[in-house]
Amino acid sequence: MGRLDGKIAIVTGAGSGLGKAISESFASEGAKVVVTDVNAESAESVATAIGANAMALHQDVADVQRWQAVFEETEKAFGTPHILVNNAGLVIPATIEDCTLEQFRLTNSIMLEGVFLGCQTAVRAMKAQEELCSIINLSSMAALQGYSPFLAYAAAKGGVRSMTKSVALHCKEQNYPIRCNSLHPAGIDTPMVRQAAVGAEGDPTPETGMIPLGGLGHTNDVAELCVYLASDASRFMTAGEYPVDNGTLYQPN
Incomplete structure (x- = not known):
């Protein structure tokens, strides 16, 4: 029996990287998964x-009408979702001195x-669900430490951190069966991190074994925590922030 049997999940930015790994892990634990991405072809590849137990949908997460459509299409195909993972994102390298207003607005339109x-x-x-539900927001270590080379990214992730707690507390106050938590990964071995703008180098991260301080994490390091937070086993956990960082927060240098 899977830990997510009977659950229905939507994962954004799921055409590659973390979203892909999370979608695959959810499905392996018994969930029906809606894979969404602005790149429809990538989403379709993952769902196929x-x-x-998976379906692909095109989604620009900054489009309010598309959000409603994604939920409606999910309900028609599988039923009302129990899980949402807000994962979609981008990185634009720019400091406080050279970040343009357009870059700042674009980054925040997607990630905040x-x-x-x-x-x-x-x-x-x-x-209105009778079963427990879970919203998981992908923030970043940048929300806990700051990240000067990527100002807009850090600002957006900081907003996600505090918004997560407000969402969680509202749901508790209203007695809704919804928990909301944020994850704060350090560098994870994904296409976004490997791109030239970020500059990660070296061999691919192995799935098992110890990772040296400063090394990249594997996508499954995040996906496995998402499975737990999506499952009813984590029913007493809400408004939390969970670093997935190999100790970087406490030994940043």
């Missing part, structure tokens, strides 16, 4: 590989406004 729209749509849909 998972099989009958997009998470707001996802949480709002999910709460409205999930609040």
